[in-house]
Amino acid sequence: MDNKYAAVMELLLEVLNDGKNGGNEIPVGISNRHIHLSQADLDALFGAGYQLTKIKDLSQPGQYACKETLTIAGPKGAIEKVRILGPVRKETQIEVLAGDSFKLGASGAVRMSGDLAGTPGITLIGPKGSVQTKEGLIVAQRHIHMTLADASRLGVKNGDIVDIKVTGPRGGVLSNVAIRANDSSALECHIDTEEANGLGLTSKSTITIVK
Amino acid sequence: MDNKYAAVMELLLEVLNDGKNGGNEIPVGISNRHIHLSQADLDALFGAGYQLTKIKDLSQPGQYACKETLTIAGPKGAIEKVRILGPVRKETQIEVLAGDSFKLGASGAVRMSGDLAGTPGITLIGPKGSVQTKEGLIVAQRHIHMTLADASRLGVKNGDIVDIKVTGPRGGVLSNVAIRANDSSALECHIDTEEANGLGLTSKSTITIVK
Numbered sequence: 258m259d260n261k262y263a264a265v266m267e268l269l270l271e272v273l274n275d276g277k278n279g280g281n282e283i284p285v286g287i288s289n290r291h292i293h294l295s296q297a298d299l300d301a302l303f304g305a306g307y308q309l310t311k312i313k314d315l316s317q318p319g320q321y322a323c324k325e326t327l328t329i330a331g332p333k334g335a336i337e338k339v340r341i342l343g344p345v346r347k348e349t350q351i352e353v354l355a356g357d358s359f360k361l362g363a364s365g366a367v368r369m370s371g372d373l374a375g376t377p378g379i380t381l382i383g384p385k386g387s388v389q390t391k392e393g394l395i396v397a398q399r400h401i402h403m404t405l406a407d408a409s410r411l412g413v414k415n416g417d418i419v420d421i422k423v424t425g426p427r428g429g430v431l432s433n434v435a436i437r438a439n440d441s442s443a444l445e446c447h448i449d450t451e452e453a454n455g456l457g458l459t460s461k462s463t464i465t466i467v468k
Numbered sequence: 469m470d471n472k473y474a475a476v477m478e479l480l481l482e483v484l485n486d487g488k489n490g491g492n493e494i495p496v497g498i499s500n501r502h503i504h505l506s507q508a509d510l511d512a513l514f515g516a517g518y519q520l521t522k523i524k525d526l527s528q529p530g531q532y533a534c535k536e537t538l539t540i541a542g543p544k545g546a547i548e549k550v551r552i553l554g555p556v557r558k559e560t561q562i563e564v565l566a567g568d569s570f571k572l573g574a575s576g577a578v579r580m581s582g583d584l585a586g587t588p589g590i591t592l593i594g595p596k597g598s599v600q601t602k603e604g605l606i607v608a609q610r611h612i613h614m615t616l617a618d619a620s621r622l623g624v625k626n627g628d629i630v631d632i633k634v635t636g637p638r639g640g641v642l643s644n645v646a647i648r649a650n651d652s653s654a655l656e657c658h659i660d661t662e663e664a665n666g667l668g669l670t671s672k673s674t675i676t677i678v679k
Binding site: 428 | 565566567578609610631637638639640641642643644659660661662663664665666667668
């Protein structure tokens with residue numbers, strides 16, 4: 258009886274996982290514009306020794322949304338209430354939407370997180386001061402977080418650039434999607450709100466890697 | 469001498485057109501949210517017998533942007549200053565961005581212009597009154613306007629659904645693009661601002677049809 262029960266449960270799990278993450282489907286995570294701050298810039302914007310206040314864990318382990326927001330200002334205009342994500346990083350990085358360039362009068366470079374050399378600067382305005390960053394304004398390059406085990410299963414490796422398939426009435430194939438594989442990542446394809454809306458994707462959608 | 473001149477000019481034009489519209493490249497036209505009004509709704513919103521004021525011709529012959537704007541309101545919120553396009557049409561049609569659904573609390577159906585049966589309604593607020601539309605809230609299905617001669621040259625026909633290729637760092641392939649061919653259209657691929665920003669396209673970009 259126990260063996261039969263176990264066999265049924267195993268089969269049931271397999272059926273349930275098929276077409277979910279047990280298959281090749283990858284969940285979608287959608288980012289709006291947001292800011293990562295260095296401690297030095299956090300101090301300048303909120304006061305010396307300031308600590309960020311976590312309000313919500315994000316899907317990637319250790320990452321969280323903070324209570325604090327900032328105004329981003331460029332030569333043409335400003336965008337208020339841009340969320341800060343924690344924890345603090347080595348370098349300040351401002352991830353905007355491509356469409357924000359019209360309002361700001363400044364365009365982010367399409368870059369992977371951390372690849373900031375030669376990107377434009379922008380003004381950040383906080384409750385205790387403002388900062389003119391020398392660089393760090395980017396539009397996030399779409400990418401897929403995964404563990405090394407996921408990468409092996411999906412036939413890709415860290416640093417690969419792949420295409421992804423999107424189904425539905427606004428479906429298609431998106432190119433230049435970077436694979437970010439390490440031991441501590443949750444499987445998730447990160448795109449921004451404009452990419453998601455343009456392709457008809459929601460936070461309940463999944464995509465597949467095109468081989 | 470005249471013959472040589474003509475031959476050189478012809479060759480020059482051919483070279484100049486190659487990689488422009490003379491080839492298979494199709495210019496991109498980017499639409500933001502906008503409204504087409506019936507005369508009855510125009511009367512209700514702006515006063516009986518009101519005439520729209522043209523401020524700018526659009527690329528499609530006879531179509532123009534108007535001075536007049538409206539507020540669109542849904543159960544969750546409103547969007548102000550939404551441009552009206554002229555001339556008036558048989559039926560009112562409100563073309564929003566997919567991302568507008570969060571602000572409005574109402575989602576447009578992905579539809580071609582004029583295909584409004586079963587689409588949601590929305591509230592329009594003008595200077596002289598408001599209108600609750602029974603239907604007409606859509607997110608425009610991407611499409612390519614062209615003449616019948618263009619269609620013949622490009623190997624497609626009116627009503628076809630094709631894929632288009634987008635190059636660049638945010639490139640890829642977009643599916644479900646409708647061909648709209650008739651005798652009075654300018655060659656142009658119409659997408660909205662979210663599709664454009666998500667794929668890295670500007671009003672100077674071109675795309676190609678994938679065969």
